[in-house]
Amino acid sequence: MTKIIEVNGVSKSYGGVKANTDISIEVEKGGITGLIGPNGSGKTTLFNSIVGYHPIDSGSIKFEGQEISKKPVQDIARLGLLRTFQQTRIYGDMNCVENMLISMPHRKMTIREAFTTNTRADHDRAEHLLDFVGLYEKRFLRSGSLSFGQQKLLEFAMALMNEPTVLLLDEPTAGINPTLINGLIDRLKRANSEFGITLFIIEHNMRVIMNMADRIYCLAHGELLAAGSPTEIQGDQRVVDAYLGAH
Amino acid sequence: MTILRPIFYLALLAFIIAAPFIAPDFRTQLATLWIFIILSMTWDMTGGQMGYNSLGNILFYGAGMYIAAVVGISIAYNVGEYTNAAGGGIYKFTDTQYFLGMALGLIAAGVLCAGIAWVLGYLLFGLRGPYFAIGTLGAAIAAGELVSNWEWVGGGQGIALPVFPGDDYENAKLFFYYLFAVTGVVLFIFLRWFYTTRFAAAINAIRDDEEKAEAMGLHTLRYKLITWSIAAFFVGIAGGISGYQLIHFEPLETAFQTINLGIFMVVCVLLGGKGTLWGPIIGAILFHVVKEVTWNYLLGWQWVALGALIVITVVYFQDGLMGWLARVKPEWFGERVTEKPALAGEPAE
Incomplete structure (x- = not known):
């Protein structure tokens, strides 16, 4: 397995708060990697560092062997490294199909192609993916009128529409009805196996992440606490202590 | 519906062509209406469709006016001598010089204004929301002041262009009406x-x-x-035509008229409904009619009435006519729940 994302000794602080200290992780191509940790442990900060939302203080971040820690957000997204947001971000005034069509991979498009109308195949693909996440019936509704959970599903479908190489998901199951979570796990796994998208997932729901990930990293207080397979992480006393507050 | 659409557009086109003969006394008014429509539609490209509310699009109108005039003059005379008010020279243009100069001038106005927008965009698109609006407004005001101190293009005196050839000025009115109409229809x-x-x-x-x-x-x-x-390209051409239509224009009140046309185009779009194809057009027509009616029947209070209209639109009616329609009749705009037909190869939930 090759490493698609290599994070090496990354530190990031906001004023006096050290959000990330000397973090090194690796994401394997084609796999599902998990990132867990109690609230405030620096998971989202690490995500933001990887996708270029803020400059890092030190360390290096490589995507497919290329240094990306100095690149702006759009450039990184155009390499095929995409993220979803913890607070879902969709285009609320448009309907679901329009949201999907906007998410066409513009990085693979020339200006000439941008000045064309979407083809029947594009519409079919959008509807197919909406069906894939279970939003087919609501595809012509204003997306802002959907429930938070449905908006999350829409955002996930939009990310798939963009044909990313790697997808960073920030708490994909938060706010989703527990009965829908099993369906979502299944869809995430299928996105990984059928579409070949490498997944890197922040998740609080232990059942979900233990079910999916090949490898899990655990952060606590901005530092890397443990890494290993789901079974190793579950058996790690430091991880249990971090979650239950033994510090 | 599908049969009605081409009929509607053909009828509309026929009306546009016939309008100056239906209302021969209003030819210049109708031409001015086209300016409002063109400026509103182009303002909506950034303001309504892209979320960047520019208060400085009038810059391209003024720049287009000056570029078209300078190019049009320069094919026959030296611009510096022509615009020198103290020179006292008399400059005659042949028909060919007039029309060729205008054609080249309008093309140059469109292309150069697009270029100005590109350069200005590099500087200003880092600003978001109200900062972009103020930034563009500043650019337009600054441009007006710069041009009014530039003696080569006539300074504060502005430029007097040659008069339309021929003795019957009705011909000129028709010519400019159709020139605007063609630009607007295109x-x-x-x-x-x-x-799409x-x-x-x-x-x-x-x-x-x-x-x-x-x-x-x-x-x-x-x-x-x-x-x-693209927006600046069309605004530049509209400005260029305006210059030839007006014959004489000066920088601050006519060309870079920030507080008049510069604001009116925004109000037109808000009134009609921003982010829609028809909203700016409907808004421009409404606004122009209201403006002319108040000028006729409320003289002395016309600016108050216009100001009141702007305040009411901005405070109570921001979505405009089309936005209001979309809110009360969402199904007219395609919002609906649809039953799911079985897609091939997809297991049902």
Whole structure:
């Protein structure tokens, strides 16, 4: 397995708060990697560092062997490294199909192609993916009128529409009805196996992440606490202590 | 519905062609209406569709006026001597010089204004929301002041262009009406197609959530520059035609008229409904009618009435006519729940 994302000794602080200290992780191509940790442990900060939302203080971040820690957000997204947001971000005034069509991979498009109308195949693909996440019936509704959970599903479908190489998901199951979570796990796994998208997932729901990930990293207080397979992480006393507050 | 549409457009086109003969006394008014329509439609490209409220689009109108005039003069005379009020020279233009100069001038106005928008966009598109509005307003005011101190183009005196050839000025009125109408119709046809493209979807994405659009890998800056440049191209041409129509214009009140036309185009779009194809057109017609009626029947109070209209629109009626329709009749705009037909190869939930 090759490493698609290599994070090496990354530190990031906001004023006096050290959000990330000397973090090194690796994401394997084609796999599902998990990132867990109690609230405030620096998971989202690490995500933001990887996708270029803020400059890092030190360390290096490589995507497919290329240094990306100095690149702006759009450039990184155009390499095929995409993220979803913890607070879902969709285009609320448009309907679901329009949201999907906007998410066409513009990085693979020339200006000439941008000045064309979407083809029947594009519409079919959008509807197919909406069906894939279970939003087919609501595809012509204003997306802002959907429930938070449905908006999350829409955002996930939009990310798939963009044909990313790697997808960073920030708490994909938060706010989703527990009965829908099993369906979502299944869809995430299928996105990984059928579409070949490498997944890197922040998740609080232990059942979900233990079910999916090949490898899990655990952060606590901005530092890397443990890494290993789901079974190793579950058996790690430091991880249990971090979650239950033994510090 | 599908049969009605071409009939509607043909009837509309016939009306546009016949309008100056139906109302021969209003030829110049109708030409002015086209300016409002063109400026509103182009303002909506960035303001309504892309979420960048420019208060400085009038800059392209003024620049277009000056560029078209300077190019038109320069094919026959030295611009510096021509504009020198103290020179006292008399300059005659042959018909060929007049029309060739105007044609070249309008092309130059469009192209150069697009270029100005591109350069200005690089500087200003880093600003968001109200900062962009103030930044563009500042650029337009500054441009007016710069030009009014530039003696080569006549300074504060402005430029007096040659008069339309022939003795019957009705011909000139018709000519300028149709010139504006052609520009407006071409712009409408262009936008009708433009708003169906992937490119337009991308600028809508920038309007609704630019950060998300960036995170999805859209070329946001490039798309913003192209959109504003296209808008500036048409505004520049409209400004150029206006210059020839007015014959004489000066920088602050006519060309770079920030507080009149510069604001009116925004109000037209708000009144009609921004982010729609028809909203700016309907708004421009309404606004122009209200403006002329108050000028006729409320003389002395016309600016108060116009100010009141602007305040009421901005405070109570921001979505405009089309936005209001979309709210009360969402099903007219395609919002619906649909039953799911079984898609091939997809297991049902």
